[in-house]
Amino acid sequence: MPRLVRLAVTTPLRPDPLEVEAARGAAERHGLPYVARDGRGLSRVVAEVGAEAALVLSAGRAVLSSGGAEHAWSPGMGALRLRRYLDARAGRAADPTARDPFLDAAGIEPGDAVLDCTAGLGADALVAAAAAGPRGLVLALESSRALAAWTGEGLRRFPAEAARRVEVRCADHLEHLTWSSSTPCSARPAPSPAASRWCAASPTRGRCPQRRWPRPGGWRAASWW
Numbered sequence: 001m002p003r004l005v006r007l008a009v010t011t012p013l014r015p016d017p018l019e020v021e022a023a024r025g026a027a028e029r030h031g032l033p034y035v036a037r038d039g040r041g042l043s044r045v046v047a048e049v050g051a052e053a054a055l056v057l058s059a060g061r062a063v064l065s066s067g068g069a070e071h072a073w074s075p076g077m078g079a080l081r082l083r084r085y086l087d088a089r090a091g092r093a094a095d096p097t098a099r100d101p102f103l104d105a106a107g108i109e110p111g112d113a114v115l116d117c118t119a120g121l122g123a124d125a126l127v128a129a130a131a132a133g134p135r136g137l138v139l140a141l142e143s144s145r146a147l148a149a150w151t152g153e154g155l156r157r158f159p160a161e162a163a164r165r166v167e168v169r170c171a172d173h174l175e176h177l178t179w180s181s182s183t184p185c186s187a188r189p190a191p192s193p194a195a196s197r198w199c200a201a202s203p204t205r206g207r208c209p210q211r212r213w214p215r216p217g218g219w220r221a222a223s224w225w
């Protein structure tokens, strides 16, 4: 994967109005410049704001374009792991011994809030969101702004329902954990809608910011964000 520092957000050559609006919204969400495509080649779009690469957002895809090469976001093996997990949960496992070592080790249960400290392309976050189920959620931290934007926008366009429960945020995990354990709830920005829903139903309700409680096999930690 190329090392990306400065990214501009734009659309395909002939976007519809919804794609323009979505790309503008994405740029704002990720703190990146939006550049109107205006029928131009990507090198001109990128040069307009002194960027090194473009994140081209259409209705169905988040494509990273750098140095003439294009990479459509995909969770890679995450898609296969997700399908295997969902098949096994529904009793349709082709191979009943096929397990996901990450899920086995993490012991994620329905309703859990999961903090993924190294989001990358979001494969682990995606399978964690599936295991956490409809009442759970995943906050995925990624220190590279370009990668956070690419993965965040890719997941927004990924059809699996579990992807709706992953929030990708550009942050350094150590800074986030330090902030999370030392900042009282009253001094924090409003949580995302998914985090508010989870917090309202969580066993730590009203006792933020950070709690640990015993569970079979070890401690479970919760952090409100």
Ligand SMILES: C[S@@+](CC[C@H](N)C(=O)[O-])C[C@H]1O[C@@H](n2cnc3c(N)ncnc32)[C@H](O)[C@@H]1O
Binding pocket: 117, 118, 119, 120, 121, 122, 123, 124, 125, 141, 142, 143, 144, 147, 171, 172, 173, 174
């Ligand atoms: C090996 S990848 C993670 C792969 C990911 N778990 C997946 O399923 O696709 C590691 C990622 O962690 C990010 N990273 C490294 N240090 C970090 C930090 N201090 N805070 C947040 N993200 C970090 C890197 O930019 C990189 O994208």
